[in-house]
Amino acid sequence: MKLKIFAVVGMLACLLPVGMMAAEPEGNLYLTPERLFHISRSVNRNLVCYDVNLVDGRLDEDEPLNVYWVNREERMGEKNGLNFFQRKMAYGYKVVAKGKESSTVTLTAYPARKFEICRQGAGYACRTTISGKPAILRYMYVKVNERNPLKVNYVELHGQTLSSKEEVTERIMSE
Numbered sequence: 001m002k003l004k005i006f007a008v009v010g011m012l013a014c015l016l017p018v019g020m021m022a023a024e025p026e027g028n029l030y031l032t033p034e035r036l037f038h039i040s041r042s043v044n045r046n047l048v049c050y051d052v053n054l055v056d057g058r059l060d061e062d063e064p065l066n067v068y069w070v071n072r073e074e075r076m077g078e079k080n081g082l083n084f085f086q087r088k089m090a091y092g093y094k095v096v097a098k099g100k101e102s103s104t105v106t107l108t109a110y111p112a113r114k115f116e117i118c119r120q121g122a123g124y125a126c127r128t129t130i131s132g133k134p135a136i137l138r139y140m141y142v143k144v145n146e147r148n149p150l151k152v153n154y155v156e157l158h159g160q161t162l163s164s165k166e167e168v169t170e171r172i173m174s175e
Contacts, residue, residue: 037137
């Protein structure tokens, strides 16, 4: 199984308001202290944000992530939760290992890759492997086919290596 994300994210992109085509977001990302990473898409400037979910300052073992949309087009800065289809088919997640200090999740659209939500310094980070190197995930970019918005051309993972702190990118092509 290559990437279920290509079909599902492309399909869901059609259900959302389509604005101008955009590359990686520019301008205000509406960052929060809890932000781990976000997903941007080529169909518009809106973001799917993944924040660490804390209860009394500790990682929520059952729901370690708070996932929501940030509008960066029509209603700048407005936040909205995911609908049922977005959560179950593309942007949701599944906890595959949980603990008081860290949890491991997979994204609904890409269950082959694991993401560890863990304490780093005074906050939390999302660790994964990017281009074969242990890294902290900063954001993903989904490039949708301009002629067929149901098809995803590729997904890029962007992060910083754990060892040298250098920027690292991995492009996963659609089949």
